[in-house]
Amino acid sequence: MKPDPSSHPSSRPAIPGPVRVAVLTVLCAAAAGALALLVLRDRRPPLDDVEVTWWMLALGFLVAEIAVVRIEVRRQVHTFSFTELPLVLGLLFAAPLHLVAAELLGATAALLVARRQRGLRLAFNAAQFVLTTCVVVTVFQLGLDALGAGAESWALWVLAIGAVLVGDLLAGLLVAAAIAASEASWPSPAELRGAVGLGTVGVLSTTSFGLACAELARHSPLALLLLLLPCVVLVAAHRAYVRDIRRRDQTELLYRSMRRVQAAADIRAAVVELLDEARWLFRADVARILLMPSADGDAALRSSRGPGEAMELMVPLAPDAAEREATTAVDAADRRRTLRARLEIEDRTVGVVTVTRSTPDTEPFDQADRSLLDTYASHVVLALENGRLQRSLNDLASTSERLAQAAFTDALTGLANRALLEERLDHALTKRGRRLVGVILLDLDDFKAVNDAHGHEAGDRVLVAVAGRLRASLRTHDTAARFGGDEFVLILDGLSDHGEAVAISHRIAATFREPVDIGSRRLQVSATVGLAVGNAGQAKPAMLLADADADMYRRKHLARPPRASRGS
Numbered sequence: 001m002k003p004d005p006s007s008h009p010s011s012r013p014a015i016p017g018p019v020r021v022a023v024l025t026v027l028c029a030a031a032a033g034a035l036a037l038l039v040l041r042d043r044r045p046p047l048d049d050v051e052v053t054w055w056m057l058a059l060g061f062l063v064a065e066i067a068v069v070r071i072e073v074r075r076q077v078h079t080f081s082f083t084e085l086p087l088v089l090g091l092l093f094a095a096p097l098h099l100v101a102a103e104l105l106g107a108t109a110a111l112l113v114a115r116r117q118r119g120l121r122l123a124f125n126a127a128q129f130v131l132t133t134c135v136v137v138t139v140f141q142l143g144l145d146a147l148g149a150g151a152e153s154w155a156l157w158v159l160a161i162g163a164v165l166v167g168d169l170l171a172g173l174l175v176a177a178a179i180a181a182s183e184a185s186w187p188s189p190a191e192l193r194g195a196v197g198l199g200t201v202g203v204l205s206t207t208s209f210g211l212a213c214a215e216l217a218r219h220s221p222l223a224l225l226l227l228l229l230p231c232v233v234l235v236a237a238h239r240a241y242v243r244d245i246r247r248r249d250q251t252e253l254l255y256r257s258m259r260r261v262q263a264a265a266d267i268r269a270a271v272v273e274l275l276d277e278a279r280w281l282f283r284a285d286v287a288r289i290l291l292m293p294s295a296d297g298d299a300a301l302r303s304s305r306g307p308g309e310a311m312e313l314m315v316p317l318a319p320d321a322a323e324r325e326a327t328t329a330v331d332a333a334d335r336r337r338t339l340r341a342r343l344e345i346e347d348r349t350v351g352v353v354t355v356t357r358s359t360p361d362t363e364p365f366d367q368a369d370r371s372l373l374d375t376y377a378s379h380v381v382l383a384l385e386n387g388r389l390q391r392s393l394n395d396l397a398s399t400s401e402r403l404a405q406a407a408f409t410d411a412l413t414g415l416a417n418r419a420l421l422e423e424r425l426d427h428a429l430t431k432r433g434r435r436l437v438g439v440i441l442l443d444l445d446d447f448k449a450v451n452d453a454h455g456h457e458a459g460d461r462v463l464v465a466v467a468g469r470l471r472a473s474l475r476t477h478d479t480a481a482r483f484g485g486d487e488f489v490l491i492l493d494g495l496s497d498h499g500e501a502v503a504i505s506h507r508i509a510a511t512f513r514e515p516v517d518i519g520s521r522r523l524q525v526s527a528t529v530g531l532a533v534g535n536a537g538q539a540k541p542a543m544l545l546a547d548a549d550a551d552m553y554r555r556k557h558l559a560r561p562p563r564a565s566r567g568s
Helices: 017-040 054-066 084-093 096-113 119-147 153-181 189-219 221-262 267-282 319-327 367-408 418-429 447-454 456-473 498-513 541-559
Strands: 069-073 076-080 286-291 300-305 311-317 338-345 348-356 436-444 479-484 487-495 527-535
Touching (some): 017 096, 054 096, 084 096, 084 119, 084 189, 096 119, 119 153, 153 189, 267 286, 267 300, 267 311, 267 348, 267 367, 338 367, 418 436, 418 487, 418 541, 436 456, 436 541, 456 479, 456 487, 456 498, 498 527, 527 541
Antiparallel strands (some): 069 076, 286 300, 436 487
């Protein structure tokens, strides 16, 4: 039978993510080149009222990509630029190839200077921008061919808006394809719908504004100056609004996370909550908490979350390495994307918390983030103090539990001792209802000879082995106890009849057929069993124990060989 190929991994190595992204980049560049040569070459702009050169458009694309707007929706940051402004002006007043060249130069310069992108990421974004612009211009020019010469202004507006929307949709699909190609997961349908809806609103707004600027440039160029003040006010108001919303969300998140940390089961769970909290609060790619040694000889503990789902939790670190990590200053180049704060308790540094934004497209930290980190550090210190108190309470509870266990447990065998035996027997006999309670008293035969011949250590091994066999022979609600020396007592609670007690006593006696391993050799051990059964509510503990003891001695007497009689 041939093996199922689906049940075995492929012998061919998987294509790495960067290679797939590089292939996608080449395809985008090739598609853009094909549109530029086959469709856009020798094309002219529909309007010649205003002269717009390629370098003006390149400068416009550069400024638009630098002056981005970031809107946070449901803890996700959406970045929008004003590239539709120079794009619309280029559609109406510039040659198509000049517009494509200006987009390539201006956007690439912005990616290099403002966003500091390099390598494959820069190449893909540049190719994606150019392909999107080529598609927008192609849709617009083909629409002009369909409208014919002398199209009305409103028709050009509708055509421009439609072309820009097509380009925006294409850009979203290309970015999603790049994410999938780099072995990340596709965005969920809900996230895609939210991003498309929010992006559509932004594109419609900036495209409409660009068309209004184009009409002003055609009929009254000086009127464009009237738009400067409203634009500045709107941008400033937007930044203030976003800042206030962000502070409110951060305060709310800090409060909720504090409650989750306080409800954490232990210090490890609390540290995980603190790391997740830091990534949410600061929109950081990596959050790290370093806890310094609490005493000489202890190791430092480092925990981190990110990038992605990567995590290390309470990893031991040598004290000198931890000290270097805690005291090393952040480089000036990384200072805007890395924040660090000390965790101090009573003027003593107990740790360091660090958050980092490693993604080039994210905005750098500002003074508000630095102030928030101080608040967060205080929150971490409080959580650590609570964790220390919780550990102390847990240790106290564990100690109390051990003391209680020692008070009612035989130290050698782990069975119940005489005190717990008497308590449970009294409890079994005082239960309501017509119940039968049995008591089995077991005495090892010639146990003194084992101690004399093999030593007390061997005798202890025998007692421990007997205790284990008794546990295995009982029901879950029965009790086995060491009564003293080589005597054991078993409480059989809730018997159906006397025959059930007899069957259990026979099962226990059968366990002594196997010899006991005492290390150097195996010993054959025997025991005598005495049984007594009484009714709950009538029998007394002392009476049942006495009856079982009497039954055991009767059995011992019967087991002794008869003495030989003397002749007269």
